[in-house]
Amino acid sequence: MRATRLITILLLNLLGLVLFFSWYLPPDHGFWFALDKDIFYSFNSKMVTHPGFAMLVAITNFRGFDLVSLLAMGSLYLFFWRKQTPQGKRRMLAIGVTMLLTAVVLNQLGHLIPVHHASPTLFFKDVHRVSELTGIPAKDASGNSFPGDHGMMLIIFACFMWRYFGARAFIAGLVIVFVFALPRVMAGAHWFTDIAVGSMTVVLVGLSWCLLTPLTDKIIDWLDRKMPGKYKPAA
Structure with missing residues (x-):
């Protein structure tokens, strides 16, 4: 691994640690709490004054709506899949499996962070629950919401798309x-x-240690060689 690549990884690690401790160390999370509170109450109050907005929030937080996010990611992946040769499609399958494994491992490691943080709907008392406002069983609370696993999975997907398919x-x-x-x-x-x-x-x-080192490339190459089916790469 080149020295410039290692420096980039270490800088990204430093940025991540600075970001985390800027939230973790200050009493009551410092300026982050004020920002969190303003954002939460801005949306929470609008759900009462705008029933249409409350319905939108409820629908997009219904468990079944997660399938729409999977469809969106799958559609983007399919866009690049259709441009590939049979060998390229096989490799894309290996990339997809590697992406899923990486997301699962990082999600599990993320929940080892010693933070127990209930969602704002459980933290504050004077709140409106979208599930109660609309009658739709939407996900509007979490006993431990840190880190955001849903958002993490989406960000990991975006980073894999950048690493293997480019800026667009x-x-x-x-x-x-x-x-x-x-x-x-x-x-x-x-x-x-x-x-x-x-x-x-x-x-x-x-x-950063996965995508900016040969780690994911080696996993992809191994899967490409070992997966059953046609169009295996030459030994």
């Missing part, structure tokens, strides 16, 4: 992150910092 794929992935991570914040199931601090810390520290 990354931009499309970021749009997916914004569209499908924001509803959790609007409903109060997550604080803004669950994603902006928690998810980003795990990605900056953990994913």
Whole structure:
């Protein structure tokens, strides 16, 4: 691994640690809490004054709506899949499996962070629950919302798209992150910092060692050789 690549990884790690401790160390999370509170109450009050907005928040936080985010990611992946040769499609399958394994491992490691943080709908008392306002069983609370696992998975997807398919794929992935991570914040199931601090810390520290080193490339190459089916690469 080149020295410049190692320096980049260490800088990303440092950025992740600075981000986390800027939230973790100050009493009551310092300026982050004021930002979290303002964002939460801004959305929470709008759900009462705008019933249509409450319905939108409820629908986008219904468990079944997670399939829409999977469809969006799958559609972007399919866009690049269709351009590949049979050998390229096989390799894309290996990339997808590696992406899933990486996301699962980083998500488990992220929950080892010694933080227990209930969602704002459980932290504050004077709140409106979108599930109660609309009657839709939406996800609007979490006993431990840090780090935001949903947002983390989306960010990991976007980073993999950047690493293996380029800048335009990354931009499309970021749009997916914004569209499908924001509803959790609007409903109060997550604080803004669950994603902006928690998810980003795990990605900056953990994913950099995966994507900026030969690690994921080696896993992909191994899967490409070992998976059953046609079009295996030459030994």
